[in-house]
Amino acid sequence: MPGAESVQKRGRPRKKVDETLEAPNQVLKSILTPSKGRTPRPKKSVVFDKTDEVDLGFKDIDAASTKKSMGKAVDEPEAASDAEESPGVEDASPEQAEKGDSDESDDEFCKICMGLKSTKKNQIIFCDGCDFMVHQKCYDVKEVPEGSWFCKDCHPDGDEELSISQLAPEAAIYLPDIEGFAEHLEHMQRVLLDRLTGQKRIKLCGHDEEMQKVHQIVEQTVLAGEGNSILVIGARGCGKTTLVESVISEISKDQRENFHVVRLNGFIHTDDKLALKEIWRQLGREMEVEEDPSNRTTNYADTLASLLALLSHPSEISESSADQTAKSVIFVLDEFDLFTTHPRQTLLYNLFDIAQSKKAPIAVLGLTTRIDVMDSLEKRVKSRFSHRYVHLSLPRSIPAYWEICKQGLTIDADDAVAEGFDGDSGQDEFLSFWNTMIELYSKDVNFKTLIESQFYRTKSVPGFFTSCILPISSLSTKKFKLDSLAFTSNTLAVSPPDSKLHTLQGLSELELALLIAAARLDIILDTDTCNFAMAYDEYSSLTSRHKIQTSSSGVNALGSSAKVWGRDVALGALERLAEYDLLVPAGMGAGVKDSGIAGRMWRVDVGLEEITGSVDSISTVMAKWCREI
Amino acid sequence: MAVLFSLPNEVMLNALCAQFPCRDQQIRSLATLLSVRAAPCRNLVLHGLAATGKSSIAKTVLEYLSKRQTNGYANGSTQHDDDELRYAVIKSAECIGGRHLFEQTISTVSKVIGRSENVGRCENLAQLAVELSKLVENWTASEQDSRQRLVLVFDGIDRQRDAPPTLLPALARLVEIVPNLTTIFIVTSPRPNFLHLPGVPHLEFPAYTKPELLQILALTEPSPVLPQGTKETKDVWTRYSSAIWDSLSKHSGRDILSFRSVCLRLWPRFIRPILDGTLNPSPFSRLMVANRSLFQNDSILVPALVSNPQSTALVPQSQSQSNLQGIAIQLPHISRLLLVASYLASYNPPRTDSTFFMKAALAKRRKKGGGTALSRKPGTAKSRKIARKLLGPQAFVLERMLAIFLAIEEDAGKRKGKAALNGSADVLMAVTTLASLRLLVRMGGPNQDVLDVGTKYKIAIGWEVIRGVARSVGVEVEDYLAD
Missing domain, CATH: 1.10.10.10 (Winged helix-like DNA-binding domain superfamily/Winged helix DNA-binding domain)
Structure with missing residues (x-):
């Protein structure tokens, strides 16, 4: 069965080398020459039927390469190339094939399992760089490549498949036939880039319980006038601010009139005096207290006193206006651990004291990265703290991480309307097209490597987002190609240097x-x-x-x-x-x-x-x- | 209709890339990350070694983006004319302290967004944040329904003097307080996580490679031009700059600025044979051979206040020699002796003083030679011993130096046949003079008496200088040095 045998072994060109040696007008080749210039085939066409299926959009993944993920869409060209190749090999004269067979039959065995059998499903393939031969399954080669194949020694980086797919000539750019595609794309880019660059907050995933807890505390302060304090502890970039801000914005949907928010940051407000001044300013602006120019010169004690008076329950100060209800104030202290370094922790003491003794309805939300922050609190401050904590953890697994990261690349159905996708012509199609594309893309090897490297090194969602900004913004109708190269190449890297x-x-x-x-x-x-x-x-x-x-x-x-x-x-x-x-x-x-x-x-x-x-x-x-x- | 996305204008980008060769990638990324319609990010770090074009590219890109008439976009739509981008560059090198930086920031920003009123004091970060947000809110409120963006560029912020400890993380958080703000940090080499903020985009400006440097330098017009014409000049210039790179700039000063300046400074002397008519530009190798000394002389690389290539080339060594003699000549005899004594006191360990300077031991020492060194077995020390000379000067007490001074003074007097020193009034005066000239550095607190015998000093001049000084007073310093 010489013919069948040679079809099976189309993955390697050993026999063809023999042919070329004999053929008089072919260029002479040594065994080691990579068989790039094998029997010329007509250029592949990757243009599909437009009605066939939703387009995949990955032009970098060459249909002819070894990707299984391309599914049915690839079948056609694959079959075509099969058909082209087999006759070409069968052209070899029967003697030659016989000869090749005879000497191959003794030494053609898998170097790993030592088996001699080469079946259609599990062929023995040959390295084009050395004498290595192996079963497909033993070496984990999913599909016999059409061109040259190299073992891991000859190709130590193992990126063979990827580089083939990247070097493949760009096929004609195909855009799905969706009405107003260009506009939708621009809109999509706008929305996604706003998320990626941090202009808009993303939804918090996987912290429902913690969110509930914070929500409840803030709500109780606003509605019931309780004094509360809570610490939100978690690593950088795990969503502490997002959590607090989303809680506040949710409550302010219907209770905006009933509370004020004061935001302080430990990096900026480096001592209690500055922090107090800032509180005074923010409250004054919200309460529309006329800012007195002489305020600037008042000393620390005066500011503190008037602030306390402002915060204290009105009934305590004057009996006459007992019916007046005080507005609640929510203090968000970012970098809480830095506030504990202020001398005598006066601000924290006063805030916690007010919260605990129910002088005024305030909620103190401290955001910190330090898990041991309690140790740095003074005893008197600690005793006034409610000892409520919320720990936010970074995503524990890659699927969980991807679930969060996906928000930077796709828009799910709930958000679509909020982001301005309000059912114009072709918008639904575009959204589903885009989401399918990203979904497929997430299964690409290069992309997985990117996610894994981010996950194992930092687990930082902002880090991933940053690396997506340039690839997303480089898309256009003329160059519609989400390239795995773009995400990983060094020239475009916007990540900080390692050392x-x-x-x-x-x-x-x-x-x-x-x-x-x-x-x-x-x-x-x-x-x-x-x-x-x-x-x-x-x-x-x-x-x-x-x-x-x-x-x-x-x-x-x-x-x-x-x-x-x-x-x-x-x-x-x-x-x-x-x-x-x-x-x-x-x-x-x-x-x-x-x-x-x-x-x-x-x-x-x-x-x-x-x-x-x-x-x-x-x-x-x-x-x-x-x-x- | 929601605002759409569009990339910066391609024509503009191409013009920029032509202006700054070999920086395509950086310019495109930067324009995308700053442009109002593209992906304006909140914080951005540009880092790279000296003279890699960080500041100038950032400034030029911003200048292009801020021009209203040219900020058309890639897709050619003209409806975005109301976009507005303004930028303010604050150079840390021009600010002497944190407060100065803040006030500079505020005044630059208010100038940029067209508010002329005087801004008062701004002492701390909190105030900076407040003032900035006021300014920006006023600005954005005045022009409704347009996308506005303010870009703050902190140039060289990692070298800020007297900066408050939380300066960098706080500046990175300004964007959370102030709307429509982008902050750019231009730094030399960023420490890991120096902003305490994850996911800040970093753009690297790598050092130019040799082909890139030569390509950029080829754009420079050398002067004077060769008489053979501009084409010849360009040809010679290219090969000449390559030669300069291989012989000088590769080794020291490999950045574009010093490379260019070295090339331009040596050019007139390099082509002098051609101008004289003695050589032709055509066999370049002969030109090279004729100018061999030019490429071997590293004095051109030494930073000097007076850059006079003529004199440095002709007398490369003797100039520094004369410099040394300058000190020796300017100082009186006693002061020179005192300097030598101070040097010996600084570089000799006190325990060897008895061998070197005691009269009784003098003859013995000469006989013994390096006896102490021989007594130690070779290879006993675990690690190599550091030569004392390399460790730098050690502090000595004044008393010890004066004793050494007396010992060598006698020696010097004997050799020169001069009379011994009479009276001691001048000596202490000379010591204070040397200290005020900073040739001797006083250690310890400022409230110590200058002439107290226990006051500690250190010599501030090195071996080459002191050898010349010592010879001028007839003392061989080697005789007295422990190693």
Whole structure:
């Protein structure tokens, strides 16, 4: 059955190599030549029937590549290429096929399971880079690739499939036939980008219980006039502010008249005096108290007193106006832990005291990242706190994380009207098209990697959103292609750098050499500090040793790289290293200021072993300096 | 109709990219992240090493975006003419403290949004937030139903002097208080999580690579031009700048500014043979050989107040030499001796003083030579010993220095055949003079008596200088140094 046999093994071109060797007018090829130039086939057409199904929109995922996820839509071209290929292989003369068979039959076995059987479902495939052959299933290859296939050794990064799909020539751009597509797209982008850039808040997912708790407390303050205090504790970016703000906005839907909100931030209001002034200002604005210019000069005690008077229940102050009901005030203290560092915690004491003794209906909501914030409260403050907490956790699993992240990429049905999708022609179709696209997209390998890397490193939703801004905004009707490349490529990355090692790339040779010399001293001298003289001495001895070695061995090609640069030039280089924070000043002793940059002691902030890896084109000499002490 | 999305104008972007070569990616991203109709984000960090175009690109992009007539968008719609973007750049290098920064911010913003009234004091972050939100609210209230955006650029905010401890996180939170605000932070190298805010977009401006630097430099017009014509000039200039890169700028000063300045400064001397008519530009290698010294001399890289390439090239070493002699000449004999004594006191450990300076031990020391060094077995120390010279000057008490001074003074007098010092009034005077010249640095508190015998000093000049000074008074410093 030579014909059937060869069809089965279309995944690899060994036999074809034989053919090309014999064919007189074909270009000669060695075995190792990747079979890129295999039998030319007509260009594939990826244009589908428009009525076929909802379009998928991923032009980067080439239909001809190995993606199973493309489903039925791909079947057609796949079949077509099958049909094209099989006759081509069958052209081989029977003798050749026979010959190929005969020597293949002894050594054609799976290197993993040692099995010889190659069935239609589980073929033995051959690496085009080496002699490796393996069962599909043993090597976890879902589908036999049409072109070259490389084992993991020949393709260590394992991104073979992806790079094929990315390099595939862009097929004609296909847009679904939806009325007013361009406008809908722009609208969608507007809505999504507002969410991604943080202009609009997203809904909080998976914290219903906590939300309920906060909601209840605020509501009781507003409606029943209770005094309450609660701490919301959670990591950065887990939605503390979102929770509080959504609670407040929900309550203010029908109770806006009955309460005031005062928002303070520990970073901005760095002491109690400023915080009080701010409270006074915000309350004054809301209560429409005329702001007296003389207010500015009043002292802390006066402000506090008048504030207390303002907050205190009116009945306490004057018996006459007992029927007057006080409005509740909600205090939102962001970065609550910083308020505990204020001297004597006066503000917290007073707020908690008012809340506890029911002098006035206020609710104090503290937002903090520190789980041990209670330890920093003074005893008298602690005793007045209600000891209610809400802990917000970051999403625990990737599906939960994706559930939140999805809000930045899709609009669900409930929000659609609120966001202005009010049933214009074609809007529903567009929404469902878009959501299907994102849903499919989330199953793409590249995209999954992105989500996983975000999840395992930070679990931060804002971080993910930020990485989506540029890809989403680069979409247009002319270039409608959500590219997995766009999400992951380095050129578009807007994420913060991982460490300061990336600055090493931009250092000049002398700066790098000095840095290496200083880092070597760390190990050689067993101290963690060094000064300029020591680093320069090490540098010049290293360089001159290198110079002697190269001149003795007759290698003079390196030219000026073996030159020892002057002291002044080196001092300038050291200054720049210090400016880039690669050297940090150590030992703030007496007279540090006087000794200047040359006399100061420095600590190297990068390790010797880190340097080689983070500079692309490091010279061999410097790499050696990093390696050998 | 809800406001739609549109990208910044392509024509504008292309013009910008032509103005700043090799920065396409950054310009496009920046324009998208700032443009009112695209994706105006709230905080933005631009980071990169010195001279990578952070500030100038940010400023130019903002300038383009803020022009009303040119802020058409990619899809050509003209209905967005009411969009308005204003920007204010605050340079931290120009502000001497936190308060100065705040007041500068407020006054720049009020100028930018066209409110001329004088803004009063602004002492802290809370006040800054209040004033800013007032200004912005007034501004946005005056023009209804248009998208307005204010961009605050804090240039070099990581180098702000006397900054309040929470400055950066607080500035990053201004956007939560002030509506329609974008804050841009331009920093050299961001510390991890320095804003205490997750998900702030960071745009990196990487250092230019060699081809990029050469490409940019090719746009510079050198002067003077070669007599052979501009095409020849350009040709020579390209090859010349590449040579300069390989020999000088690659090693030190690899940023575009210093590279360009070095190229421009050396250019007239490089082409002098051509102007003289002795050489032709065509065999470039001969030109290189003729100017070999130019590429080997690193004095051009040394920052100097007086940049005079002519003199530095002709007398590269002797100028610094004469400088040293300058100090030696300007000081009187006793002061020079005192300086030498201070140097010895700073760099010699006190326990070796008896070997070096006691009269009885003098002969013994000469005989023994480096006896102490030999007594130690090699390889016993776990780590290499740091040469004392490298550790920098140590503090010494005045008394000890004066004793050393007397010892070497005698030696110097013997060699020069001068009479010994008579009277001691001048010596202490000379010490105070040296201290006031900052050649000696006084350690310890300011309320200590300058001439108290226990006052500690440190020498502030190095080995090369002191050797010249010592020779001028007839003392060989090596004789007295412990190692």
